[in-house]
Amino acid sequence: MDRKVGLSIVRLQNVYGDRRALEIAKEIGADAVDFNLDNKDYRNPDCIYSKGDEAVIEYYKGLKAYADELGLMISQTHGKLPGFINNKEEDDALVENSRLDCLATAVLGAPVCVIHNASSISMGANPDPELMHRLSFDMFTRILPYAKEYGVKVATETFGDAVEYESCDFFGNIDEFMKAYEDIKAIEEYRDYFTVCVDTGHSNKAMRYNNPTPGDVIRRIGSDIDVLHLNDNDTLTDQHKMPMTGCIDWDDIFDALDEVGYKGVYNMEVKLAHFGDDFLIEHAEFAVKLMKYMLKKRYK
Numbered sequence: 001m002d003r004k005v006g007l008s009i010v011r012l013q014n015v016y017g018d019r020r021a022l023e024i025a026k027e028i029g030a031d032a033v034d035f036n037l038d039n040k041d042y043r044n045p046d047c048i049y050s051k052g053d054e055a056v057i058e059y060y061k062g063l064k065a066y067a068d069e070l071g072l073m074i075s076q077t078h079g080k081l082p083g084f085i086n087n088k089e090e091d092d093a094l095v096e097n098s099r100l101d102c103l104a105t106a107v108l109g110a111p112v113c114v115i116h117n118a119s120s121i122s123m124g125a126n127p128d129p130e131l132m133h134r135l136s137f138d139m140f141t142r143i144l145p146y147a148k149e150y151g152v153k154v155a156t157e158t159f160g161d162a163v164e165y166e167s168c169d170f171f172g173n174i175d176e177f178m179k180a181y182e183d184i185k186a187i188e189e190y191r192d193y194f195t196v197c198v199d200t201g202h203s204n205k206a207m208r209y210n211n212p213t214p215g216d217v218i219r220r221i222g223s224d225i226d227v228l229h230l231n232d233n234d235t236l237t238d239q240h241k242m243p244m245t246g247c248i249d250w251d252d253i254f255d256a257l258d259e260v261g262y263k264g265v266y267n268m269e270v271k272l273a274h275f276g277d278d279f280l281i282e283h284a285e286f287a288v289k290l291m292k293y294m295l296k297k298r299y300k
Contacts (some may be wrong), residue, residue, distance in 0.1 A: 003299065005291045006032035006075050006267030007284060008229065014039075015277055016296040021065050028285035028294070032265045033067075034229075037101045043093060049100045051298060057098055060107040065181035067108075075265040076197075076227045077105045077154075081116035084135040085123065091139070098154075099146040104152035112227045114155045114197045115143065117171050117180065125165030132170045144190040155197040155227055156181060158217060160205030161235065168209035172202065174217060182222075196221050199229035199269065201240055206247050208235055215252035222260045229269035230291070239269040242287045243294060254298055266291055 007030045012021035018035075027031045042049040048059050067074050079101035084091045098115055105113040118135040120127055140154065149155045159172040171177045185191050198221065203214040212220060230253075232246030233239040243250050270287050272280045 001263065003295050004031035004073065004265045005288055005295070006030060006034060006265040007180070007262070007288060008034035008036070008078065010036035010038070010078065010266065011272040011280060012284065015280060018063055019066055019250040022063070022072055024281055024284065026070040026072045027289045028281065030072070032073035032267065034267050034269065035074050035077045035110065037077050037079050037104055038081060040100065041097055042100060049097065053103060056103055057107050060104045064108050073106045073265070074110045075267060076112045076114060077101065077108060077110050079113045079115040082122045083116045083118040085118070086131065086135060088173050094271070095137070095142045098143045102143070102146045102152055105152045110152070112153045112195060113153050114157055114227060116149065117156050117159070119159065119171065120162035120165060120167065120169045122279055123170070123259060125162060125167045127170055129176070130188065133180055133183070136171070137183055140194065141190065144193050147193040148190065153193050153195045153226060157196045157197040158199050158203050160202035160238065161208065168206055168211070172206040172209065172211065174206070174211050174220060177218065195226040196224050197227045198225050199231070200248055200253060201229070201231040201238060202231055203231045204235055204246070205238065211231040213252065214248055215256040218256035218260060224261060225262055227264055228267050230266060231268060231270050237261045240269060241274065242268070242270050242290055244290065250294065266295060
C-alpha cells in the first residue's frame with residue numbers, strides 16, 4: 001500500500017496565496033493537501049464566492065490544473081465552521097457558503113469537504129441536547145443535497161473540549177457524536193455522501209471528560225473514517241502540534257487505523273505558525289519529513 005502524506009495548508013494559503021501554497025507543499029515533499037475554504041463568504045464582495053458559480057468554477061478549475069501540473073493531490077478541503085448557531089440569518093448563510101464549498105471541492109477534484117458541526121464553543125457549556133441534535137441534523141441534511149449534486153462527501157469532524165467553559169464540547173462526547181452521525185447515515189439518500197474526519201488532537205482533549213483515547217475513537221467509528229486531521233497536544237489546549245511532540249500514543253493511532261482498514265491520506269493539521277510566520281515553510285517541511293519517517297519506520 002502506498003501511504004501518502006498530506007498537510008493542511010491554511011496558513012500557507014493565508015500568507016502566500018493559493019497557488020504559491022500549492023507550490024510550497026510540493027517543494028517540501030507533501031503528496032497531498034487539505035485545501036482551506038473556511039474563510040470564503042459570499043457576503044464579502046471581495047471574495048470569489050460573491051461572484052457567482054461560474055467564477056467559482058473558473059477559479060478553482062485553474063487551481064486544480066496547477067495542482068495536477070505540480071503532481072500534487074488535493075485530497076480534501078476544509079469548509080465552514082463553527083456550524084449552526086441557532087441564528088437563522090447566520091445558519092442560512094452557512095448553508096449557502098457550504099454549497100459553494102462543495103462546488104469548489106468538486107472542481108478541485110477533492111472527494112471530501114470537512115465541515116464542523118454545531119459546537120459548545122458557540123452554544124455554551126451546557127447546551128440543550130435536543131437543540132444540539134436538531135441543529136446538527138438540520139445543518140447536515142440541508143448541506144448534503146449539494147454534496148450529492150456535486151458528487152463529493154461531507155465529513156463531520158470529531159470534537160474535543162470548549163476551553164473557555166472548561167467543559168467537553170457537546171459533540172466531543174463520542175456517544176453524542178455517534179448518535180448525530182448515525183441519525184443522518186440512517187437516511188438512505190445521503191448515506192453515501194456523509195463521512196467522518198478524525199481529529200486526533202480534538203479527541204485527545206476530550207479524554208479529560210471520560211471519553212476514549214484517540215485510537216479507541218478511531219476503532220469506535222471504524223471504516224466510516226475517510227479523512228484525517230493528525231496532530232498532537234498535551235490534552236489541555238488545542239495546540240495542533242506535530243505528531244510525537246505531545247502525549248498521544250502514535251503506535252496506537254496507527255494500530256487503530258490498520259484495524260479499521262484505513263486507506264486514505266495521512267493528513268496532518270498542524271499549527272504551521274507555531275514558531276512564527278518566518279518559519280512556516282521550515283515547520284511544514286519538517287512535519288512532512290516526520291510523518292514520512294514514522295510511516296516508513298512502521299511499514300518498512
